[in-house]
Amino acid sequence: MHKTLLDYINQHTTLPLTREEEALVETTFQPKKVRKKQYFLQEGDVCKYVGFIVKGAMRQYSVDEKGVEHIVHLFIENWWASDRESALMLTPSKYNIDAWEDTELLIATIADMVDMMEKIPSFGQMTRLMDNRNAIASQRRLNSTISNTAEKRYEEFVDSHPQFIQRFPQHFIASFLGITKETLSRVRKQAMK
Amino acid sequence: MHKTLLDYINQHTTLPLTREEEALVETTFQPKKVRKKQYFLQEGDVCKYVGFIVKGAMRQYSVDEKGVEHIVHLFIENWWASDRESALMLTPSKYNIDAWEDTELLIATIADMVDMMEKIPSFGQMTRLMDNRNAIASQRRLNSTISNTAEKRYEEFVDSHPQFIQRFPQHFIASFLGITKETLSRVRKQAMK
DNA sequence: AAAAAGCGTTGACATTTATCAACGCTTTTT
């Protein structure tokens, strides 16, 4: 179970973890299972944990006044799930995170994360790398959203996240792109030619 | 000139800078002026610097095949301007950054930034704080973009960035929101009632 | 002082996307 995470850390850092560091990671991260359709985080709750996905698939979404869900993130293996705003500011989350497939996570509190960043150099390094990647991905997605039509956004999505197409139903992808499932269906039909 | 930056760092950290640390910051950051309409970063170039804006206003934007500009960021005093993707990956930037008002910056290379994060604890702390705030702001903006109509997006923008309304022309705001200037003009007219 | 360029607005119209309802098909629940 923890092996996946240790490998992940070593793959995203220049200095390999020492035995002691591995031990700290193993005792700090707690295994957690979230079954399909169950919540990992529920709107209104303060996000207490960061979860590393060992196996499974999840989504993060908000629900508007009309009850429509808007998916802001999709997660699969080796992704980190949490609501950073809620976790850092200690405010009630505006989002839900639930499992689309039965999911196995390794969870840690924010305090534990900060602690490990300080005590384990490669953990800090890995975290910074993830921050950078996230910032880059957000910027790209934002630029795509304000610059492109639905069709082009979908194309870019397929190019950048081919794994997601396999794992999630089409109406999740539509929501992630900010369009309706009907529009995505039509866009795909067009693009097939 | 550097005083603004030193104050900024001290305001975003728990440990105040020592004399030696201040000296390092002062020798590392170089002053740079960018006059209105001049580029700080041009599409196709690799972004070499991070700029702290001491005075002035800038924008970051991409240009699509039709020649239309899409503004991804607006910056004023006490903001950090750079294209993180280009700077970190050493790839040609897809963006332009230019000055809307005559602007005074303090610039440092990415290597210098990394160096200072390592040598100056509060600099690292400040950087992490900025990363967190950025991540939170990106998430909010993304959620707003995929969830809301143009009108609501504009309302949220006014609430969260009232300073920008004063500093930038309306068609910049429209572009930032991913709509045309005509649509923003109509949305505002509607909202006035 | 005159000319040019930039900005915001408006109208007419086109295009994109959303909404609502219905349908077949598959998967899940009973």
Place this chain on the structure above:
DNA sequence: AAAAAGCGTTGATAAATGTCAACGCTTTTT
């Protein structure tokens, strides 16, 4: 095995937003 729920598609129509052209006004350039 039957019933229900979920998924993707399609059609008809509505709403949101974009496009293009024109106009007054202000600011900048000549």
